[in-house]
Amino acid sequence: MTPLHAAVLQAFSATGSLANADPGYTEREVQLRMATEVADAIDARSTLVAEAGTGVGKTFAYLVPTLLSGARALISTATKSLQDQLFLRDLPRLRDALRLPTTVALLKGRASYLCTHRMKQARHETDLSDRWAARTLAKVEAWSHSTATGDLAEIDGLDERSSVIPLVSSTRENCLGSECPDYRTCHVMKARRDAMAADVVVVNHHLFFADMSLRESGVAELLPSVEVAVFDEAHQLAEAGVAFLGVTLSSGQLIDAARDMLGAGLQQARGLAPWQDMAAVCDRAARELRMACVGSTRTAGDAAPREVRGAMKLRWDERASRPMFGAALEGVGAACAAAHAALDTVSELSPDFVKLADRMAQFHELTLRFVQPAHPGNVRWIDVTTNQCRLVESPLDIREALREQMAASPKAWIFTSATLGEDDRLSWFTEPAGLTEAKTLRVGSPFNYAEHARLYVPTQFPKPNEPAHPVAVGQLAARCARALGGRTFVLTTTLRALQSIGDQLRSDFQSAGDDVAVLIQGQLPKRQLMQMFLAHPRSVLVGSQTFWEGIDVPGDALQCVLIDKLPFPPPNDPLVEARVKRLESEGRNAFTEYFVAEAAVSLKQGAGRLIRSETDRGLLVVCDPRMSSMGYGKRLRQALPAMIRLESEAEALDWLTMLARDR
Numbered sequence: 001m002t003p004l005h006a007a008v009l010q011a012f013s014a015t016g017s018l019a020n021a022d023p024g025y026t027e028r029e030v031q032l033r034m035a036t037e038v039a040d041a042i043d044a045r046s047t048l049v050a051e052a053g054t055g056v057g058k059t060f061a062y063l064v065p066t067l068l069s070g071a072r073a074l075i076s077t078a079t080k081s082l083q084d085q086l087f088l089r090d091l092p093r094l095r096d097a098l099r100l101p102t103t104v105a106l107l108k109g110r111a112s113y114l115c116t117h118r119m120k121q122a123r124h125e126t127d128l129s130d131r132w133a134a135r136t137l138a139k140v141e142a143w144s145h146s147t148a149t150g151d152l153a154e155i156d157g158l159d160e161r162s163s164v165i166p167l168v169s170s171t172r173e174n175c176l177g178s179e180c181p182d183y184r185t186c187h188v189m190k191a192r193r194d195a196m197a198a199d200v201v202v203v204n205h206h207l208f209f210a211d212m213s214l215r216e217s218g219v220a221e222l223l224p225s226v227e228v229a230v231f232d233e234a235h236q237l238a239e240a241g242v243a244f245l246g247v248t249l250s251s252g253q254l255i256d257a258a259r260d261m262l263g264a265g266l267q268q269a270r271g272l273a274p275w276q277d278m279a280a281v282c283d284r285a286a287r288e289l290r291m292a293c294v295g296s297t298r299t300a301g302d303a304a305p306r307e308v309r310g311a312m313k314l315r316w317d318e319r320a321s322r323p324m325f326g327a328a329l330e331g332v333g334a335a336c337a338a339a340h341a342a343l344d345t346v347s348e349l350s351p352d353f354v355k356l357a358d359r360m361a362q363f364h365e366l367t368l369r370f371v372q373p374a375h376p377g378n379v380r381w382i383d384v385t386t387n388q389c390r391l392v393e394s395p396l397d398i399r400e401a402l403r404e405q406m407a408a409s410p411k412a413w414i415f416t417s418a419t420l421g422e423d424d425r426l427s428w429f430t431e432p433a434g435l436t437e438a439k440t441l442r443v444g445s446p447f448n449y450a451e452h453a454r455l456y457v458p459t460q461f462p463k464p465n466e467p468a469h470p471v472a473v474g475q476l477a478a479r480c481a482r483a484l485g486g487r488t489f490v491l492t493t494t495l496r497a498l499q500s501i502g503d504q505l506r507s508d509f510q511s512a513g514d515d516v517a518v519l520i521q522g523q524l525p526k527r528q529l530m531q532m533f534l535a536h537p538r539s540v541l542v543g544s545q546t547f548w549e550g551i552d553v554p555g556d557a558l559q560c561v562l563i564d565k566l567p568f569p570p571p572n573d574p575l576v577e578a579r580v581k582r583l584e585s586e587g588r589n590a591f592t593e594y595f596v597a598e599a600a601v602s603l604k605q606g607a608g609r610l611i612r613s614e615t616d617r618g619l620l621v622v623c624d625p626r627m628s629s630m631g632y633g634k635r636l637r638q639a640l641p642a643m644i645r646l647e648s649e650a651e652a653l654d655w656l657t658m659l660a661r662d663r
Contacts, residue, residue, distance in 0.1 A: 007068045008032075008039045011098065018060070021097035030443045031057040037441050038414055039065035042228055047406070047413040047438040049234075049430055051420040053445030053641070054608050058416050059086070062230050063094050066200070067102055071227035071412070073200045076208050078233035078240070079550065080108060084153065086232075087202045105198035106151075106191070107222075109207050113187040114140065114150040115170040117180050121263055122167040136164040150187025159525060166256060173253070173359045174260060179351035195222055205231070205240035209401075227411050233550075234415040235601065238398050238432050242575070245401050246378065246394025249366040251286035252387065254332060257359050258282035261339060264352040273342040278335075285328070285335040290389040292328035293319060293382050315574050316380035320370075329391075333367035336360045369393075381574035396578055399434030413438075419604040421597070422639045428597045445611075449641040452617040453610060456652040457627045457645070464565035464624055470497050473564045473623045474504025476649070477540060478514075480560050480621065481505075483656040486516050486538035488560040491606045493567050495544055498522070501564065502542040516540060521547060533557070549605045554612040559659050561610045562621040566636065567602035568595050596632045600639035607640050617662075619646075619655055 011017045012032045019025045034052055041048040042065055052058035063086075066073045077083050087106040095102050122137055136158070143155050152158060152165065170188065180186065195201045201222060223229070231237055258279040265275030293314060319325045343357035370391050374380045383390040395401070406413060415435070421428035426440045458476065462468040473490070481488040490505070492498045502520040509516050517536055519529050521543040530551070533541045537557050541547070548567075569576045580590040603622070610618045620643065627633040637645075646652050 002039070002043045004039045004043055004065060004069050005036055008035050008065050011064050011068065017098050018064075021093075028055075028057060028446055030446050031061050034058060034061040034416075034441065034443050035065055037439075038062050039069070041414060041439070042066065042069045042071060042412040045227070045410060045412050047435060048415070048441060049420065049426055049435055049438050050414070050416040050441040050443065051426055052416060052418060052443045053447075054418055054611065055445045055447045055614070056443050058418070058443075059090055059232065060094065062232070062414055062416060063090060064098070066228055066230060067091075067094060067098055067100055069228065070199075072225060073228040073230065074203060074222065074226045075200065075230045075232065076203050076205050078205055078236040080112065080153065080204060082233060082550075083108065083202050083204050091200065091202070102200055103198045104200045104202070105194040107195040107201055107203050107207065108151065108191070109204075109210065110171060110175065110188055111165065111169045112152055113170075113191065114144055114147065114152060114168055115175075115182075115188070116144065116185065117176065117182045118170055118174070119144060119168040121267075122164070124263060124267060133164055136162055137168070140164065140168050147187075149191070171256075173257070173362070174355055176351045176355055179354070192221075196225075201226075205233075205237050206244060209241045209244035209398075223405070224409050226409075228414070229411055230414040231416070233417050235417040235419050235429060235605075237415070238429070241398035241401060242394050242396070245398065246392055247366065247369065248390050248392050249332075249363065249370060250388055250390040251290045252390075254286040254336070254363055255283055255388075257356065257363070258286070258339075260352075261343065261356050261360075264350065264356060265346075268350050268352065269346045272346050278339050278342060282335045282339055285331040286388075289328040289332050290384070292322075292325045293384050293389040295324060312384045313573050313575070314382040314384060315572075315577075316374075316382060319382055320380075326371075329367055329370060333364050336364040336367065340364060366391075379574060379578035394575075396575070396582060397432035397434075399432060403434045418608055419601050422600045422604075422635070428601050445641060447611050447614060447616070447641075449611060449643050452615075453641065453643040454619050454652070454655050455637070455640065455643040455645045456619060456621045456649070457625070457633075458621075458623060458649060459625050459628050461623060461625050463626070469623075470500035470564070471504050473497070473562065474501040475508060476621065476623060477501065477562050478505050478508035478512075478516075479649075479653065480562065480619070480656055481516055481540045482512070482514060483653045484560050484660050486536075486540060487556065487558055488540045488562065489547065489558060489609055490540060490542045490562045490564065491548055491609070492542065492544050492564045495522075497564050498542055498544045505540055505542065518542065547609075548602065549608070551609050552612055553609065554616060556616075556659075556663050558609065558612075559616075559618040560621070560656060561607065561618065562623060563603070563606050565624040566599050566622070566626060567606070568599045571595075592632070596635060600636055603636055604639055611641070617659055619652060619659075621652065 012027065012035060013019070014027055034050055034056060037048060037050065038061060052061065075086060077086060083106060087104060091104050095104070119141065140155065147154060152169065177183070183189065262275050262279035265273060340357050340360035343353050343360060347353045347357055374393050378393050378395055380393045383392060415429070420426040424440065424442060426442070430436050430438060430440065462472045477488060477490045490501055492501060498521060502518055505518045509518065515538060517539040519532055519539055519541045521529065526546060529541060533539050534553070534557055579594060583590040583594055607620050610620055627636055646655065
């Protein structure tokens with residue numbers, strides 16, 4: 001037994017450091033098992049992939065051995081909110097309990113920090129007729145005088161989607177670096193200096209992969225000096241990597257660059273170039289590119305392009321061959337080339353113009369790249385939203401990139417999540433990540449699902465592809481919520497179903513005179529919806545993908561979760577199509593190895609919202625008869641925790657009525 005292994009055993013014991021610091025501490029065999037495996041991986045500088053079910057306490061299971069090892073560590077999480085939780089709550093609490101002098105730093109991406117140089121420019125650029133934007137900018141300016149970190153998350157009520165954030169933060173493209181007049185006080189540079197000096201640094205997956213492709217976020221300098229790298233919420237690692245390891249050209253990027261060019265030109269080089277005309281050309285070219293993408297979504301009989309709601313992934317081959325798309329892409333290239341030439345003539349006047357010229361040159365190069373065929377092994381597609389289009393070329397997975405990182409920087413690599421697969425090899429995660437040789441560990445939840453949870457799969461129910469399905473889901477959800485008195489989540493696989501089910505719920509409650517509120521994703525920010533759900537338990541919350549994970553509602557505030565249908569990946573998604581094609585070329589069964597495996601992991605994520613503590617009780621309803629009638633249904637049921645299955649709706653409603661009575 002190594003000294004670290006022994007220290008971990010002592011820390012988690014009934015008389016150890018954690019128990020002494022927390023009177024409510026209880027020993028958990030599953031937590032200790034994971035913690036000792038992490039300790040052994042740190043000692044051996046090896047790789048561990050660990051799936052830890054709800055209630056294991058995986059955060060402390062990897063943090064305690066990491067801190068006790070004294071090794072320099074990088075911890076990466078899926079989201080900025082999880083970063084904040086680790087940095088502000090978990091790490092300080094453990095550092096005090098273990099009585100260690102460990103220094104900790106938080107490192108986020110550029111968009112999370114105030115750029116004082118751009119804030120000063122924004123005073124002149126912001127349309128002051130937009131009273132909301134002007135008020136938000138004034139709020140940011142007032143806060144800027146007191147902040148030590150420049151982290152925009154410190155500002156209460158600042159929505160992450162605010163149009164002001166791009167005006168007061170920098171990007172790799174528009175940052176002036178050491179040429180910036182505010183470089184000495186730059187919040188981004190300070191955060192990176194703090195990270196380089198700290199013992200433990202908390203980052204997120206996007207930042208990690210952005211640095212692998214751009215060598216720009218500060219992680220590239222940090223990673224070689226780290227002895228332990230931990231990836232929490234590792235089930236999101238592959239998609240984060242795919243998003244950042246490729247190349248992207250977006251209409252939004254060009255519109256932002258045109259706005260910056262106009263502001264800098266009018267302020268610092270008025271009359272030296274037709275700034276307004278060039279900005280208008282760039283802006284128009286960007287919008288025409290988006291319209292070329294949207295226009296190609298029209299169907300037979302449509303007089304105009306269909307309105308885009310939410311986000312759509314479009315196949316590259318179906319668009320790239322069309323003259324309208326080619327002409328629009330050529331127009332973007334010409335606009336960027338002209339802007340680059342004009343900016344180059346005034347580059348000596350200000351570093352702003354040097355950076356803007358570089359941005360326009362990069363955009364022009366990207367248009368030339370997207371005219372050529374994709375690199376071998378990559379896939380292309382087009383993302384379209386209500387505001388912009390993105391041309392994307394990306395690898396199919398992260399295996400090569402991750403292997404390269406791990407080979408270049410030997411250390412302990414720990415990957416963990418509550419859902420990483422359905423077999424002991426955790427193949428769903430390890431294969432696309434290139435970690436098939438890594439040691440794997442599966443630690444089940446300590447919660448008593450057999451006693452506290454029930455599963456109901458209605459068999460006499462419309463199939464998901466039938467028009468009556470969303471209505472039937474809404475009606476069943478209404479009956480469940482009525483028996484329970486609210487306290488219900490409905491998780492949908494599509495945004496279209498989200499609205500249909502929400503409308504049906506409202507209709508049912510109104511016609512019956514029920515005082516149950518219906519909260520629908522998109523009507524308010526996610527955080528506000530959750531606050532309303534917790535404050536008013538007689539509620540049903542209808543949410544799509546963003547509510548399937550990362551939501552923690554312990555206690556009796558949430559006692560019923562309905563999933564509208566089995567969460568298979570959309571077969572027409574270009575990334576899905578490319579992955580299926582690769583599997584089939586290898587002689588493998590894409591449905592079994594990809595579609596069912598993906599559905600099993602997503603189903604576990606959604607079901608994980610139900611039982612969040614030892615005393616929680618509840619009902620999981622999967623409104624998809626295929627889970628009973630099809631051969632793969634058994635495999636999906638086995639992927640879930642061991643709940644007792646109910647055979648009829650009457651039994652399900654009786655269970656909910658009993659839960660309501662026992663509160």
